[in-house]
Amino acid sequence: MLGNYFLDQEWTKKNTKITRGKDGLNIHHLDEDKAIMLSTSAFAQENPYDWQKAERLVYCNLLEHLVLHIKIFELHMWAARTKAAKKMKVKSA
Template identity: 80%
Template structure:
């Protein structure tokens, strides 16, 4: 069984925990300012083939985009709400978001 197979058997939170154990914690916030205009270049690991995933993307979309990030809690940009992943793992995380939608997000759509 590959790691991707294993991730596909887990739920979203379990996938995040697995990746935190695999790659370690992200050492800084995604944006350096409350206006979400300055990305933190000191936390990237692109040379290792790793991306940063916002854990709270199950609650809000496009959190790496300044315009959308500003519409949400800055807490979503904090280091403890980020996880490293490779491209396939990132895809699995988004599959999990689709499979297990956040109940709060569904309720907000129904009320809108």
Template identity: 50%
Template sequence: MTYLDAFRFLQKNNYRNHYECRYDYFNEQSFNNLKHRNFRTKNGKYRLPNYNTKRSKYKSDGLILHHFYENKFPNLSYLSSIRQHSDFLYQRKENLVYCNLLEHLILHALIFKETKNEKLGIGGYKSLPSQIEKLYLVEESKNEQDEQAKILKSAIGLTWSEVNEVLVASKTLIQR
């Protein structure tokens, strides 16, 4: 499966109750202000444009947003990347997909595999396995994960052995 295939697959509304992205990542006006360097705080420092508050609606379901164009540019929600790639097209709702942490890992592994670029995909890929492992490998005696961890784990919906198989397969994928 290609990165484009995986992204489009996740965008389809009928897969495992994934949600269609109905809102752009940022508020367009504040994004344009930043692009034109009109976006400073009282202390004179730049800040991110205002997030579209409606876009984070499904965080409570354990889903996060992934930018499609991260196969061309790294970290499209970061200020430094926004300044370098300031086309609002990259922040539009049709270029975003909701996914769980494991799906996000797979998207980043596919980006790395297809681009063979250390700056694309691999950054997102490197941080995700440890986050996923932490969700599953908490000490049994504690057995009290915080609420967000439970939600994230529930969104993945797999057992540890199934998740571990995907982690091993994704590691193999990026080593090719």
């Protein structure tokens, strides 16, 4: 990756030099399993700026990007089910 996603720590200027859409590649934030929509200023501001740094970004094609987000969804669904199951065990005890 050639640079951070946002050029400033106020999350107002996206780095246009790192986009590769013409090559069929998307940018994926590695920390999107911890927070949603990290490519939007409003959501990014709620999280550490380090998540926008070049070393936390990867290029992927559309299919790879879809698979990554399916995996993130599955991870969150599994966590929610586990949490709900633990609550039910506590109530029945």
